Amino acid sequence: MKNLSRLFFAMLLLLSFNANAQDENNPWAVGIGVNAVDFYPTGEDAPLGEYFDEFFNLSDHYNFLPSLSTVSVSRYLSDGFTLTAAGSINEIDSFGDSTVDDLSYYALDGTVKYSFAKLINSKLIDPYLGLGGGYTWINEIGAGTLNGTAGFNLWFSENVGLTVQTSYKHAFEDYLATHFQHSVGLAIKFGGKDTDGDGIYDKDDACPDVPGLEAFNGCPDSDNDGIEDSKDDCPNEAGLAEFNGCPDTDGDGVADKDDNCPTVAGLKALAGCPDADGDGVADKDDKCPNEAGPAANNGCPWPDTDGDGVLDKDDKCPNEAGTVANNGCPEVLPTAEVMETLNNYARTILFDTGKSSFKKETDPVLQAMTAIFKEYPQANFSIEGHTDSVGSKSSNQLLSERRANAVRDYLIANGINADRLTAAGFGEANPIDSNSTASGRKNNRRVEVKLKK
Structure with a gap:
C-alpha cells in the first residue's frame, strides 16, 4: 500500500x-x-x-x-x-x-x-x-x-x-x-477550441475563422499598423489611427485614398492639392498657378482691356472705357444745350389756375420732354416747381410741390424710370422776375429741370 x-x-x-x-x-x-x-x-x-x-x-x-x-x-x-x-x-x-x-x-x-x-x-x-x-x-x-x-x-x-x-x-x-x-x-x-490556430480560444475570439492577435480579441491586423482590419479603411497598407489606418504620404492631413495629390502637400479644401497663388484653384487645374484668378477663368485673372475697372466678362463696352455704373460703357449725359431745351419746354407747361392739372395745349410739350429724357437713360433729373407771390406762402409752397410731382408722374407714366426722377417744390422763394408786374409773375410761375450729378 x-x-x-x-x-x-x-x-x-x-x-x-x-x-x-x-x-x-x-x-x-x-x-x-x-x-x-x-x-x-x-x-x-x-x-x-x-x-x-x-x-x-x-x-x-x-x-x-x-x-x-x-x-x-x-x-x-x-x-x-x-x-x-x-x-x-x-x-x-x-x-x-x-x-x-x-x-x-x-x-x-x-x-x-x-x-x-x-x-x-x-x-x-x-x-x-x-x-x-x-x-x-x-x-x-x-x-x-x-x-x-x-x-x-x-x-x-x-x-x-x-x-x-x-x-x-x-x-x-x-x-x-x-x-x-x-x-x-x-x-x-x-483545452478550448481554436479553429484558426492563433492561440485564442473560439469563445474569446472575435474572428474565430481568421488568425489574429490577442490585442484585438483574435482579429487580424494585416498591415501591422496597430489597427485591426475590421476598423482599418486600408487594411493592406500601414497607416495612421487618425485616418482609420490609411497613410498620408505627404503629411498634409489628407489620407492618400482621398488625396488627389498624394505626394505633394496641399490643402484639405482642394483634396490635398496645393494652390500656390491662393485663388482657390488647385495648381494642377490652374492655367495661371502663380497669378490669382477665378475658377471660371481656369485660375487666371479676368482681363480689363479698356482699363475702366470693369472686367471684360462684365463690360458691355470692353474696348471703350466707361463706368461701373454704366456696365463699363461711357455715360452719355445731356449737354448744356439739351438742358436749356428741356427748361424752355418746362417753362411753357401750362397748369389750370391754382391747380396741378395740365391744360390740354401742354400735352405736346410734355411729349417732347419725354422724348429727350429717353435719349439719356443714364441721366438722373430733379423736377422743381415755383410760383409767384400771389396768395399765402403755405398755399404757394403746396401748389409748387403738387405741380412738380404732376410733371414727374407724367414722365413715369410715359416710360421714364422712377428712380431717375425726383420732385421738389419751392413756392415763391426763388423768383426769377419781379412779382410786381403781370409778366414778371408769369415768369415766376414755372417748372425747371436740373441734371443730378
Whole structure:
C-alpha cells in the first residue's frame, strides 16, 4: 500500500493542474483530490446499515487516506455530456461498525456525466449526474461495479473551481461489498477550441475563422499598423489611427485614398492639392498657378482691356472705357444745350389756375420732354416747381410741390424710370422776375429741370 501511495503521488505531480470539462470551449479535464469510502449506508446486513443510514457519519464509517488520492481525466462529448475516466486509492480500516486491518483499496472507473449548468443558466454552480462502471480492488482482489454519480462544481473563475462528488458503487461479486465513494477536488477547465490556430480560444475570439492577435480579441491586423482590419479603411497598407489606418504620404492631413495629390502637400479644401497663388484653384487645374484668378477663368485673372475697372466678362463696352455704373460703357449725359431745351419746354407747361392739372395745349410739350429724357437713360433729373407771390406762402409752397410731382408722374407714366426722377417744390422763394408786374409773375410761375450729378 505504501508503494501504491507513492506511485499515485507521482501521478499527481505530473498532473499538477485540474480542468473539468463543461462545454466545447473547454473539452478536456484532469482532476485531483481526496476520496472517502463508506460501506455502511448500503442496505446490507450488519455490521452495515440501511440505505443512506448515517450517511454523513465521517468519524465512524468513512475511510480516508491522508494524502491526495483521486485523479481523473474527462472529455466533453456534446449537449452537456462528458466522459470521465478516474483512478483512486484508499486504505480501508472501517467496514461499517467493524474495524478491519488496513486493506488496500484502488479503483478505475468510467462515467458519463450530464451537466445541468445550462439548464439552470448558472456559471457559478454546475450540478451534474452520472452513470458508469468500473473495477475495484481490495487487497488485490477485484470485481466490477455499476456506478451512479451525483455532484457539483463550484467555479471560482472561468476555469478554476471546486468539485464535490458522491458515487454509489454496486458490486457484481459477493466478495466486494457495495459502497459509497465520496470525493472533493480542485477543478480547472482547459483545452478550448481554436479553429484558426492563433492561440485564442473560439469563445474569446472575435474572428474565430481568421488568425489574429490577442490585442484585438483574435482579429487580424494585416498591415501591422496597430489597427485591426475590421476598423482599418486600408487594411493592406500601414497607416495612421487618425485616418482609420490609411497613410498620408505627404503629411498634409489628407489620407492618400482621398488625396488627389498624394505626394505633394496641399490643402484639405482642394483634396490635398496645393494652390500656390491662393485663388482657390488647385495648381494642377490652374492655367495661371502663380497669378490669382477665378475658377471660371481656369485660375487666371479676368482681363480689363479698356482699363475702366470693369472686367471684360462684365463690360458691355470692353474696348471703350466707361463706368461701373454704366456696365463699363461711357455715360452719355445731356449737354448744356439739351438742358436749356428741356427748361424752355418746362417753362411753357401750362397748369389750370391754382391747380396741378395740365391744360390740354401742354400735352405736346410734355411729349417732347419725354422724348429727350429717353435719349439719356443714364441721366438722373430733379423736377422743381415755383410760383409767384400771389396768395399765402403755405398755399404757394403746396401748389409748387403738387405741380412738380404732376410733371414727374407724367414722365413715369410715359416710360421714364422712377428712380431717375425726383420732385421738389419751392413756392415763391426763388423768383426769377419781379412779382410786381403781370409778366414778371408769369415768369415766376414755372417748372425747371436740373441734371443730378
